[in-house]
Amino acid sequence: MNTLLRNNIERTIGQNITDAEFESFEKYFFSKSFDKKTVLAEEGKVCKYVYFILQGSGYSYYINEQGEKNVIQLAIEGYWITDQYSFFQQKPGVYFIELIEPTDVLVMNREHFETLCRSNILFERFFRLLIQNAFVALQYRLAKTNSEEAESRYVEFAGLYPHFIQRIPQYLIASYLGIKPQSLSRIRRKMITMSNKQ
Amino acid sequence: MNTLLRNNIERTIGQNITDAEFESFEKYFFSKSFDKKTVLAEEGKVCKYVYFILQGSGYSYYINEQGEKNVIQLAIEGYWITDQYSFFQQKPGVYFIELIEPTDVLVMNREHFETLCRSNILFERFFRLLIQNAFVALQYRLAKTNSEEAESRYVEFAGLYPHFIQRIPQYLIASYLGIKPQSLSRIRRKMITMSNKQ
DNA sequence: TCTATTTCTTAACATAAGTTAACCATAAGG
DNA sequence: CCTTATGGTTAACTTATGTTAAGAAATAGA
Numbered sequence: 001m002n003t004l005l006r007n008n009i010e011r012t013i014g015q016n017i018t019d020a021e022f023e024s025f026e027k028y029f030f031s032k033s034f035d036k037k038t039v040l041a042e043e044g045k046v047c048k049y050v051y052f053i054l055q056g057s058g059y060s061y062y063i064n065e066q067g068e069k070n071v072i073q074l075a076i077e078g079y080w081i082t083d084q085y086s087f088f089q090q091k092p093g094v095y096f097i098e099l100i101e102p103t104d105v106l107v108m109n110r111e112h113f114e115t116l117c118r119s120n121i122l123f124e125r126f127f128r129l130l131i132q133n134a135f136v137a138l139q140y141r142l143a144k145t146n147s148e149e150a151e152s153r154y155v156e157f158a159g160l161y162p163h164f165i166q167r168i169p170q171y172l173i174a175s176y177l178g179i180k181p182q183s184l185s186r187i188r189r190k191m192i193t194m195s196n197k198q
Numbered sequence: 199m200n201t202l203l204r205n206n207i208e209r210t211i212g213q214n215i216t217d218a219e220f221e222s223f224e225k226y227f228f229s230k231s232f233d234k235k236t237v238l239a240e241e242g243k244v245c246k247y248v249y250f251i252l253q254g255s256g257y258s259y260y261i262n263e264q265g266e267k268n269v270i271q272l273a274i275e276g277y278w279i280t281d282q283y284s285f286f287q288q289k290p291g292v293y294f295i296e297l298i299e300p301t302d303v304l305v306m307n308r309e310h311f312e313t314l315c316r317s318n319i320l321f322e323r324f325f326r327l328l329i330q331n332a333f334v335a336l337q338y339r340l341a342k343t344n345s346e347e348a349e350s351r352y353v354e355f356a357g358l359y360p361h362f363i364q365r366i367p368q369y370l371i372a373s374y375l376g377i378k379p380q381s382l383s384r385i386r387r388k389m390i391t392m393s394n395k396q
Numbered sequence: 397t398c399t400a401t402t403t404c405t406t407a408a409c410a411t412a413a414g415t416t417a418a419c420c421a422t423a424a425g426g
Numbered sequence: 427c428c429t430t431a432t433g434g435t436t437a438a439c440t441t442a443t444g445t446t447a448a449g450a451a452a453t454a455g456a
Contacts, residue, residue: 062341070345072337085334094338117326121319128315128326135333136283139270140292142340143260146376147268149412169433178344183413185435347442367403381443383405 002026004078005052005106012129013122025123028112033104040081041097047086049107053077056103059172060095071175074161074168080130087113100168150179151187200224202276203250203304210327211320223321226310231302238279239295245284247305251275254301255365258293259373269373272359272366278328285311298366348377349385 006022017025031054034040041047043063051058057076060083061069072095075081086093090110108116117124144153154177158165164173174184199217203224208214215223229252232238239245241261249256255274258281259267270293273279284291288308306314315322342351352375356363362371372382 062345064345068345070341072341084330084337088330088334117323118319121316121322124319124322124326125315128322128329131326131333132282132286132329135329135336136286138333138336138340139282142336142343143268143270145340145343146373147260147262147266151412171433175344180414181434182415182436186413189435349442369403378444379404380406380445384443387405 002054002106004054005029008052008078009126012133013126017122021120021122024119025116028116029106029108031104031106034099034102036099036102038099038103039096040099041083041086041093041095043094043096044092045086046090047083047093047095047097049109050080050082050087050113051097052106052108053079053081054104054106056099056101056105057167058097058099058103059168059176060097061175062095069175070178071172074164074172074176076163076167084131100172145178150177150183151190153177154184154187155191200252200304202252203227206250206276207324210331211324215320219318219320222317223314226314227304227306229302229304232297232300234297234300236297236301237294238297239281239284239291239293241292241294242290243284244288245281245291245293245295247307248278248280248285248311249295250304250306251277251279252302252304254297254299254303256295256297256301257366257370257374258295260293267373268376269370272362272370272374274361274365282329298370343376348375348381349388351375352382352385353389 001019001022005026006017009022009025010016029052034056036056040049040051040058041060053075055077057074058081059074060072060081062072063069073081081097083093083095083097085091086095087110113127117127144156148156154173157173157177170184170188171181174181177184199220204215204220207220207223227250232254234254238247238249238256239258251273253275255272256279257272258270258279260270261267271279279295281291281293281295283289284293285308311325315325342354346354352371355371355375368382369379372379375382
């Protein structure tokens with residue numbers, strides 16, 4: 001039994017579930033390990049799976065017309081990651097998903113997802129809440145992007161996700177924040193020299 | 199029976215529903231009309247309702263530390279609007295919701311929302327899909343914000359939502375795009391003079 | 397109709413972030 | 427251990443967007 005997944009479910013729906021319920025949930029997943037830099041999803045191909053990270057890290061990104069990578073999501077253990085549009089619509093996706101470190105995941109395909117959702121309103125509910133929380137967080141992130149400067153966005157990010165700062169390369173964090181690595185470097189230097197002076 | 203709402207449901211879940219099902223959905227709403235500039239939700243107060251716009255328009259926004267308005271969502275007839283965080287968590291909200299035009303809405307409170315979701319997996323499913331679609335659209339919007347310049351974001355917005363361009367004040371569209379009204383004005387002028395020359 | 401808001405435009409100037417390019421630091425692989 | 431690849435820093439210069447301020451246009455209210 002995977003406690004990380006079970007905690008994730010119970011925390012999300014705000015109530016404990018029975019062993020039987022968890023069992024009937026978990027059985028739709030299989031676990032898998034990947035090398036770092038493995039590509040789990042590609043633009044133009046249907047994203048067949050949703051991944052729950054047990055250990056390791058990855059990110060999703062898209063490549064714009066200018067050929068630049070743009071990080072959409074960063075994920076470490078306890079996070080779900082997929083190309084939502086492609087996975088749910090079963091249409092060619094727009095994002096790539098790539099691993100940063102060697103990573104263990106739980107994997108579920110679309111068919112099992114449907115079966116799961118229809119089997120018990122609790123699971124349908126779980127996925128509604130999961131995406132609802134993701135939506136709220138994303139809306140907040142967009143609000144900040146639209147109204148705050150890069151420096152304060154980085155400060156907030158570093159405060160909220162210190163474990164990301166340690167493990168994720170800076171150029172991916174920069175992209176996640178919507179700036180260039182050089183700009184992030186500039187911001188960090190400014191912060192360091194400022195804090196030395198005070 | 200409100201056909202706008204029914205179409206919205208059937209389009210979202212990708213299947214038709216029976217009259218009885220729709221009836222058991224619709225009965226949890228009441229309809230209401232508001233003057234323009236009515237404030238439907240306020241920062242610091244629990245957002246008690248979710249609104250489905252039948253006629254008119256509104257927007258949600260938040261005010262940052264510098265006291266600037268930042269538009270989160272624009273909505274016209276056929277759109278749902280609420281402060282998702284506040285409505286779902288029943289905690290003080292972070293956003294304001296304000297009407298632009300005189301507006302007719304269908305309104306549902308949180309208790310009815312819960313009852314509805316638990317009454318039939320179809321409705322739980324509807325709201326999951328609704329928020330799922332909103333999430334995908336929001337992720338796309340953030341990706342564009344982080345990687346494209348204001349001009350191309352405006353061009354895309356104008357192409358996708360021409361009815362918004364006609365009805366929503368420019369300073370709100372500017373804020374929605376994450377720029378100042380002066381910048382949007384500059385962009386529009388550039389587009390006009392460019393198209394005249396060619 | 398006249399007046400007062402509200403919205404939009406313009407222009408000069410300021411600044412945050414992008415661009416280019418070089419170099420340094422560290423980790424990875426043979 | 428050395429070499430190469432990857433990631434990070436720095437600096438000079440450019441550019442998109444913000445800021446400030448004024449006025450024009452449109453809309454709403456009296």
